[in-house]
Every structure is written in structure tokens, then in C-alpha cells.
Amino acid sequence: DQQVKQNSPSLSVQEGRISILNCDYTNSMFDYFLWYKKYPAEGPTFLISISSIKDKNEDGRFTVFLNKSAKHLSLHIVPSQPGDSAVYFCAARSGGSYIPTFGRGTSLIVHP
Amino acid sequence: DAGVIQSPRHEVTEMGQEVTLRCKPISGHNSLFWYRQTMMRGLELLIYFNNNVPIDDSGMPEDRFSAKMPNASFSTLKIQPSEPRDSAVYFCASSPDSTGNTIYFGEGSWLTVV
Numbered sequence: 001d002q003q004v005k006q007n008s009p010s011l012s013v014q015e016g017r018i019s020i021l022n023c024d025y026t027n028s029m030f031d032y033f034l035w036y037k038k039y040p041a042e043g044p045t046f047l048i049s050i051s052s053i054k055d056k057n058e059d060g061r062f063t064v065f066l067n068k069s070a071k072h073l074s075l076h077i078v079p080s081q082p083g084d085s086a087v088y089f090c091a092a093r094s095g096g097s098y099i100p101t102f103g104r105g106t107s108l109i110v111h112p
Numbered sequence: 113d114a115g116v117i118q119s120p121r122h123e124v125t126e127m128g129q130e131v132t133l134r135c136k137p138i139s140g141h142n143s144l145f146w147y148r149q150t151m152m153r154g155l156e157l158l159i160y161f162n163n164n165v166p167i168d169d170s171g172m173p174e175d176r177f178s179a180k181m182p183n184a185s186f187s188t189l190k191i192q193p194s195e196p197r198d199s200a201v202y203f204c205a206s207s208p209d210s211t212g213n214t215i216y217f218g219e220g221s222w223l224t225v226v
Contacts, residue, residue, distance in 0.1 A: 006154075041219065041220075042220075043203055043205070043216075043217030043219050044155070044203070045217070046215070046216075089154065089155060099145070099157060102147075102154055102155035102156075102157075103154055103155075104152075104153065105155070
């Protein structure tokens with residue numbers, strides 16, 4: 001049973017436009033959420049995170065939004081660049097078990 | 113600084129053979145994780161060590177899988193005997209603390225069992 005769900009396996013966006021990657025979770029105990037980015041033949045790297053006490057966290061072109069009532073978070077990339085093309089993993093953890101649980105990932109392709 | 117180092121990067125083996133994957137965590141990190149990535153299940157946690165002690169191995173799929181961490185700078189994940197359904201990318205990762213907020217992944221070991 002997937003506790004962290006990324007229902008879109010892939011997303012295609014034109015350069016300069018906004019990319020929105022979605023993630024849903026089922027465990028109400030999750031209190032910290034992370035996004036990892038993975039290029040082919042490389043390991044995932046940490047991108048951005050958000051605590052459950054916030055509803056938005058911004059870092060440059062990347063913004064993560066959290067809607068706790070809907071158990072939903074999203075990663076916005078604006079403007080999207082071809083170098084953003086990668087697989088994005090959503091992850092979540094709870095204070096009781098700080099090991100993050102990952103989703104299946106969404107493959108983002110940004111076309112020039 | 114060197115990141116998490118995994119070997120081999122690629123392994124092709126025949127069904128029934130033993131496979132050993134190796135990992136050197138980042139120096140000073142006290143938490144080590146083994147993950148498996150597949151298309152169907154994404155990134156799954158197999159086992160987690162803290163200070164060389166296995167803390168959670170509930171993700172290990174079956175008895176054919178075993179992991180060890182004999183010291184702070186080395187860990188192995190062994191599959192014996194291997195099966196075609198074990199084909200996946202196996203990632204080792206380490207973390208400097210116990211918060212889980214920052215996990216650094218290696219480049220992965222691509223395993224194909226034929």
C-alpha cells in the first residue's frame with residue numbers, strides 16, 4: 001500500500017512555462033515532506049522540503065505547497081528549464097520514524 | 113569531498129548466482145540506508161543502519177536478501193540466490209544525523225539477473 005503517491009508517471013512542459021508536480025499521501029502522521037531530483041545514471045539529490053507547520057516554502061525557481069487537509073503537496077518550477085528534466089521523487093516522514101517514504105517518481109521533460 | 117560510493121555500478125548475473133553490492137558511506141555519517149528502485153514500486157527502503165546496527169529491515173523482501181555493516185565505512189547487500197525479479201537499481205545512501213532530513217544517495221548499482 002503506497003503511503004506516498006505520485007499518480008503522474010510523466011509530465012511534459014515547454015521551456016519557460018510552469019511545471020507542477022503533484023504528490024498525495026495517506027499517513028496523517030507525516031509531518032515533514034521532501035522532494036528529490038534524479039538525473040539518469042545518478043542517485044537522487046535533495047531539492048526542497050517543507051514542514052507541516054508551513055503551507056509554502058520557496059527556493060529560487062522551486063516552490064513547494066502543502067495542503068494538509070487534502071493530504072496533498074505540489075512542487076512548482078517556474079520558469080521551467082531543459083536542465084530541470086529529471087525524475088522527481090516526493091517523500092514524507094513522521095516524527096516517530098524519521099526515515100522518509102518515497103513515491104514512485106514523476107519524470108519531467110522540459111522541451112526547448 | 114567524496115560522496116557515497118557504490119560498487120559495482122553495473123552487474124549482470126545468471127539466476128541462482130550470489131550477488132554482493134558494496135557501499136562506502138560519506139565519512140562521519142552515522143546512518144546508512146539501502147534502497148531499491150523499480151518502475152512499479154519506485155524507491156523502496158530495504159534496510160536502515162544507525163551506528164552500524166541494523167535498525168529496520170522490514171523492507172527486505174525475503175530471506176534471500178541480507179545486509180551487513182561491519183564498520184562505519186562499509187556495508188554490503190547480498191542476494192543469494194538471485195532471481196530475475198531482483199533486477200533493479202540498488203541505491204545506498206547515508207545521513208549525517210538521525211533526523212532523516214538530509215539523505216545523500218550514491219549513484220546506484222544496476223543489477224540485471226537473467
